[in-house]
Amino acid sequence: MTEVVLDSSAIVALVRSEVGAEAVAAVLPQSLVGVVNEAEVLSVLIRYGSPPEAARDIVLQLPYKRVDLDAELARRAGMLWRDLKPRGLSLGDRCCLALAERERLPVLTSDHRWTDLPLDVEIRLFRSSRNRRPSQYRQR
Helix, strand or coil, rough: CCCCCHHHHHHHHHCCCCCCCCHHHHHHEEEEEEEEHHHHHHHHHHHCCHHHHHHHHHHHHHCCEECCCCCCHHHHHHCCCCHHHCCCHHHHHHHHHHHHHHHCCCCCEEHHHHHHHCCCCEEEECHHHHHHHCCCCCCC
């Protein structure tokens, strides 16, 4: 049974053994991940020095269910731009939230900015604000 949608921050925390990785590992086999977020993870791993093929192999071994970006999700992510872009949310963030909204599942993320979004999506943080790291994995 699927329990949660993972944001790219959750997967990065897991593969880099960051704070909160244990919480992500506990739900990994019951998770959905959008392919846009998987692409973000690959980009981060490569930026931190993994060869592209090694980064791909790491991601392909993760036992979550991958969800393709279909036209419906793409349109919803685009429609979220006006409300969420001023808060600094990327296209990947909006795709993740659109998937969670459609599937009626909570999102597991480290991004504290998501806790008060004007959406009917439950946001679960996998690390506290005391253990918070800046969103260094995102390129702006």
